[in-house]
Amino acid sequence: MTIGVVVFPGSNCDRDVRWATEGCLGFPTRFLWHETKDLTGLDAVVLPGGFSYGDYLRCGAIARFAPVLQSLVDFVDKGGKVLGICNGFQVLTELGLLPGALTRNRDLHFICKDVDLKVASHRTSWLAGRQIGEELTLPIAHGEGCYQCSEDTLRKLEDEDSIALRYVDNPNGSLSDIAGITNYKGNVLGLMPHPERACDPLIGGIDGRRILQALIDS
Amino acid sequence: MPNFQASVLVSLRPSVLDPAGEAARSAANRLGVEGIKSLRIGKAISLELDAPDEAEARRRVELLADRLLANPVIEDWSLELECLPK
Structure with a gap:
């Protein structure tokens, strides 16, 4: 029962994630470390937020080629759970483990605030046991969180019930208010909001706890 | 081995929002430059490479453009390639 948190040069939420998973x-x-290929003994891997490799070229474009991510593809194939938060979500789309892409926010601002989200699917273990439409509040902090994909991809996401979370009040122009999606198999979740920043009542909410709890519960 | 100069132009696909381009377009209006109907921002990447011939040079840069320089989900790219004199 061990969780791995990937550290890229430029990650800045890696320690927050560890504080949440281990401390809370x-x-x-x-x-x-991004250069390792060894994922043995891990039940789940988190790709944290930040600015991997300075977000050069595009967010996640360079990170995609990190040795640790080549191992991650096998890890996912074998059913390992992977959670990509913010920059981690961007990396997952660049890597092709999740469809679509995350682009500049509609109004160009970096947005750092709490947002209300609605559960759009409870098909996967990440949000199992919740009601569709159930609301939760999580912080966002991103400049490039506008989810975009082709019409065909959107239809596929809907048909396969893979849209996990939607914004109640879309902050960034994301297609179909998408805040988080899963793969079809359900072991990979990518989302822009930060569950690790909502795990302790002292800092304003614990709605992130159940999402991180799902790293271990199956 | 022949030396090639390549230029890859990456642009956002027409269906993708370009809020930065839109902001630049509105600044163009404020500057007083009239008639700008659309303005979209992309990237230009210049590179030099050695390859045995032009077809191979093109194959390599196309691979690079497709797999790294552009994200085909949101971007299109075009390539200009020329052989540099020795």
Whole structure:
């Protein structure tokens, strides 16, 4: 029962994630430097927020070629759970583990605030046991969170019930108010909001806890 | 081995929002330059490479453009290639 948190040059939420998974939830957690290929002994991997490789070229474009991510593709094939938060979501789309892309926010601003989200699917273990439309509040902090994909991809996401979370009041222009999606198999979740920043009542909410809890519960 | 100069132009696909281009267009209006109907921002990447011939040079840069320089989900790209004199 161990969680790995990938550390790229430029990641800045890696320690927050560890604080949440280990400090708040009590799961053994270890950091994975981007050059490692060794994911043995891990039940779940988190790709944290930040600016991997300076977000050069496009967010996540360089990170995609990191050795750790080549191992991650096999890890996902074998059913390992992967959570991509913010920059981690961007990396997952660049890597092709999730469809679509994240682009500049509609109004060009970097937005840092709490947002209300609605559960759009409870098909996967990430949001199992919740009601469709159930609301939760999580912080966002991004400049490039506008989810875009082709019409065919959107239809496929809808048909396969893979849109996990939607914004109640769309802050960034995302297509169909999408805040988070899963793969069809359900073991990969990418989302722009930061569940790790909502795990302790002292800092304003614990709505992120159940999402991180799902890293271990199956 | 022949030396090639390549230029890859990456542009956002027409269906993709370009809020930065839109902001630049409105600044163009404020500057007093009239008649700008659309303005979209892309990237230009210049590179030099060695390859045995032009077809191989083109194959390599196309691979690079498709897999790294552009994200085909949101971007299109075009390539200009020329052989540099020795």
